[in-house]
Amino acid sequence: MTYSGEVTVGGPADVHELKDLMITKIAVGPMNNNAYLLRCRATDEQLLIDAAAEAQALLGTIGDDGIASVVTTHRHGDHWQALAEVVAATGARTYAGREDAEGIPVPTDVPVDDADVVRVGNVELTARHLVGHTPGSIALVYDDPHGHPHVFTGDCLFPGGPGRTTHVEDFQSLMGGLEAKVFTLPDETWIYPGHGNDTTLGDERPHLQEWWARGW
Template sequence: MTYSGAVTVGGPADVHELKDLMITKIAVGPMDNNAYLLRCRATDEQLLIDAANDAETLLGMIGDDGIASVVTTHQHGDHWQALDRVVAATGARTFAGRADADGIPVPTDVPVDDGDVIRVGQVQLTARHLVGHTPGSIALVYDDPHGHPHVFTGDCLFPGGPGRTTRPADFQSLMSGLEAKVFTLPDETWIYPGHGNDTTLGAERPHIQEWLARGW
C-alpha cells in the first residue's frame, strides 16, 4: 500500500517502506502527537522518535523486538509523556538535544549536538540543532542512499510553516536554522512533523517569504 502519513489517534499506523529502513508512524492523544518507529531492515534494530503519550500503544507498535534507543525531539511535555514507561519496559538509551535535556524529567543518556550521528542498526541519522521553538530542539535527517532525504522535524516545521515561537528573536532564529540546515536539502525531501500530516520541502519552500513577512 502507498504511504500517506495521514494517521489519527486510535487509528492504525502507517508504514513507509524504504530499501534500508522501515518508518512506522502512529498518532497518540490527547494532543495528536506523532511517534515514529524506525527499523533497520538489515539488523532489525529499532529506534523510537518521541515517546509522546499512550505507552500501551507505543509498546504494542514496538513489539517483542524492543527498541535500542528513544530520541526526544524537544522538551515540551506532550513529546515525552510515555518516555518513562517506554524506557522502563525496553531498557532503551535516551537521546535529546543538549540544551533541552534538563527540561525532560527522564534522564538523557546521550545529549545531542548539531551534526551528531545517531545510529539505528546500519542506518545513520544526522541531528540538526534548531533554536527557536525550544532552545534544544533537534531534527533528524536520514539521507537515503537509494533516494531522497527524510527529515523528522519535531515541532520545528509543519505543513504551512515553522513551529510556534513566542518572541520575534526566536522566530528569526528558527527560520534561520531551517533555511541553513533543512531547506538546503532537495525539494523531494520528505518531512515527518511532530503533529499532523507529512509534507515535502518542495511543497513548503515557495512559502518561506510569506512566513518571514507574517512573522510566524
C-alpha cells in the same frame, strides 16, 4: 499500500517502507502527537522518535523486538509523556538535544549536538540543532542513499510553516536555522512533523518569504 502519512489517534499506524529503513508512524493522544518507529531492515534494530503519550500503544507498535534507543525531539511535555514507561519496559538509551535535556524528566543518556550522528542498526541519522521553538530542539535527517532525504522535524517545521515561537528573536532564529540546515536539502525531501500530516520541502519552499513576512 502506498504510504500517506495520514494517521489518527486510535487508528492504525502507517508504514513507509524504504530499501534500508522501515518508518512506522502512529498518532497518540491527547495532543494528536506523532511518534515514529524506525527499523533497520538489515539488523532489525529499532529506534523510537518521541515517546509522546499512550505508552501501551507505543509498546504495542514496538513489539517483542524492543527498541535500542528513543530520541526526544524537544522538551515540551506532550513529546515525552510516555518516555519513562517506554524506557522502563525496553531499557532503551535516551537521546535529546543537549540544551533541552534538563527540561525532560527522564535522564538523557546521550546529549545530542548539531551534526551528531544517531544510529539505528546500519542506518545513520544526522541531528540538526534548531533554536527557536525550544533552545534544544533537534531534527533528524536520514539521507537515503537509494533516494531522497527524510527529515523528522519535531515541532520545528509543519505543513504551512515553522513551529510556534514566543518572541521575534525565537522566530528569526528558527527560520534561519531551517533555511540553513533543512531547506538546503532537495525539494523531494520528505518531512515527518511532530503533529499532523507529512509534507515535502518542495511543497513548503515557495512559502518561505510569506512566513518571514507574517512573522510566524
